[in-house]
Amino acid sequence: MTHSTDEQTVEPTGERFATLEEIYARARERLDADTWAVLDGGAGVEQSLRDNLAALSRWSFRPKYLSGVTELVTGTTFLGIDLAFPVLTAPIGGDGMFHERGQCEIAAATAMAGIAPVVSEASRFSLETVAAAGDGPKIMQLHAWGEPEEFLALAHRACQAGYAALCVTIDCPTLGWRERTMTRRFVTPQEQWSGNYGADATSAANRLVSGSGSDWTWETLSQVRQRLDVPMLVKGVLTGEDAELAVAAGVDGIVVSNHGGRQLDCLPGTVDQLPEVVETVRGRVPVAVDGGIRRGADVLKALALGADVVLVGRLTAMALAAGGAAGVYAALSLLRAEFERSMLLAGRRALKDLDRSVVQPRAGGPR
Numbered sequence: 001m002t003h004s005t006d007e008q009t010v011e012p013t014g015e016r017f018a019t020l021e022e023i024y025a026r027a028r029e030r031l032d033a034d035t036w037a038v039l040d041g042g043a044g045v046e047q048s049l050r051d052n053l054a055a056l057s058r059w060s061f062r063p064k065y066l067s068g069v070t071e072l073v074t075g076t077t078f079l080g081i082d083l084a085f086p087v088l089t090a091p092i093g094g095d096g097m098f099h100e101r102g103q104c105e106i107a108a109a110t111a112m113a114g115i116a117p118v119v120s121e122a123s124r125f126s127l128e129t130v131a132a133a134g135d136g137p138k139i140m141q142l143h144a145w146g147e148p149e150e151f152l153a154l155a156h157r158a159c160q161a162g163y164a165a166l167c168v169t170i171d172c173p174t175l176g177w178r179e180r181t182m183t184r185r186f187v188t189p190q191e192q193w194s195g196n197y198g199a200d201a202t203s204a205a206n207r208l209v210s211g212s213g214s215d216w217t218w219e220t221l222s223q224v225r226q227r228l229d230v231p232m233l234v235k236g237v238l239t240g241e242d243a244e245l246a247v248a249a250g251v252d253g254i255v256v257s258n259h260g261g262r263q264l265d266c267l268p269g270t271v272d273q274l275p276e277v278v279e280t281v282r283g284r285v286p287v288a289v290d291g292g293i294r295r296g297a298d299v300l301k302a303l304a305l306g307a308d309v310v311l312v313g314r315l316t317a318m319a320l321a322a323g324g325a326a327g328v329y330a331a332l333s334l335l336r337a338e339f340e341r342s343m344l345l346a347g348r349r350a351l352k353d354l355d356r357s358v359v360q361p362r363a364g365g366p367r
C-alpha cells in the first residue's frame with residue numbers, strides 16, 4: 001500500500017532509506033553550506049549541542065531476557081492527542097530552506113505516521129497553510145514575546161485553524177549567538193520565517209536579531225493561559241525551579257529542552273535535566289524532552305528516564321531536506337521500528353514498563 005501526498009507517492013515502509021544514517025547523509029549532500037550551517041549548527045562553542053548527545057550516550061540498557069515479550073504496546077495519548085508511538089516532530093523555523101514546502105511536508109508525513117507535529121511560528125508558511133497540509137492533529141508553537149494581545153491573536157488564529165494544543169517556547173527571547181552562520185556572514189532570509197506575520201514581519205525581525213529580549217514573565221504566561229481554552233505546553237524548561245513555576249502558571253505539559261543547543265550555550269544536556277524536572281512535577285502534568293534524539297534507542301533512553309513523549313528536531317529537518325514528506329515519513333518509520341525493536345530486545349512490552357530500571361549509567365566515554 002502507498003500513500004499519496006500532493007507531490008509524490010510515499011512508500012509506507014521507508015524502503016527508500018535503509019537507515020536513519022542514510023537520511024542524514026542525503027540531507028548533507030542536498031543542502032548548500034549556508035543551509036547546513038543553519039541546520040547542523042548551535043550557539044557559541046556548541047557545548048549545549050554536544051552535551052545533548054553526550055548525555056544520552058552516558059546511559060546503557062539493562063535488558064530483561066526471557067520476559068516472554070511478543071507484542072508491544074507503544075501507542076499513547078498526549079494532551080488528548082492520540083499518538084501511534086510516543087514521538088512528536090519538534091518545531092522547525094526557516095523551514096522553506098530545507099524543502100520548498102517546508103512544514104507542510106512535515107504535517108503530511110506525521111499524519112501518515114499517526115503522530116503530530118509541533119508547527120513552528122517562525123515558518124515560511126502561514127499556520128493555516130500548514131494546517132491544511134495534513135489531516136492529523138497538530139500543535140502550534142508560539143514564542144513568549146510581544147504584546148499579550150498580539151500573542152493571543154496568533155493563538156486564536158491557531159485555534160480557529162484547528163490546532164489541538166499550543167506550545168510556548170520560553171528560551172528564545174531573541175536569537176542565540178550562532179557563530180557557524182555568523183562566520184559565513186549568513187542571515188536567514190526574512191521570507192523563510194515570516195509567513196505568519198504579514199505586515200508585522202519587520203517588528204518580528206527586530207525582535208529576533210536585535211538582542212533586545214522579551215518582557216514576558218511567568219505572570220504573563222499565566223495570564224494568557226487563562227484566556228485560552230486549548231491545552232498549553234511550555235518548551236525550554238531545564239530546572240526544577242522553572243518546572244514548578246510552569247505548573248503554577250497553569251500549563252498542561254512541559255518540554256525539557258535547550259532548543260537543540262541553538263540558544264544559550266553551555267546548558268546541560270537535556271536528559272541530564274529530565275529526572276530533576278520529572279521529580280519536581282510529580283505527575284501533575286506530562287513531561288516531554290528533546291535534544292540529541294537521533295535513533296530509536298535514544299527514544300527508549302529518554303522514556304526510561306521519565307519522559308512521556310520525545311520531540312525530534314534535526315532528525316525531522318534532515319529528513320525533510322533528504323526527501324520532503326517521503327523523507328520525513330521514512331525517518332519516522334525507521335525511528336519507530338528501531339525504538340520498538342530496542343524495547344522488544346530489552347524485554348519491555350508496554351510504555352508503562354519503561355522506567356529507571358531500563359537503564360544504568362554507562363562506564364567509559366561517549367559513543
Ligand SMILES: Cc1cc2nc3c(=O)[nH]c(=O)nc-3n(C[C@H](O)[C@H](O)[C@H](O)COP(=O)(O)O)c2cc1C
Nearest residue numbers: 090091092093120122169259260290291292313314
Ligand atoms: C533548523 C531548526 C529550526 C528550529 N526552529 C525552532 C522554532 O522555530 N521554534 C522552536 O521552539 N524551536 C525551534 N528549533 C528547536 C527544535 O524545536 C528542538 O528544540 C531542537 O531541534 C531539539 O534538538 P535536536 O535538533 O537535537 O532534536 C529549531 C531547531 C532547528 C534544528
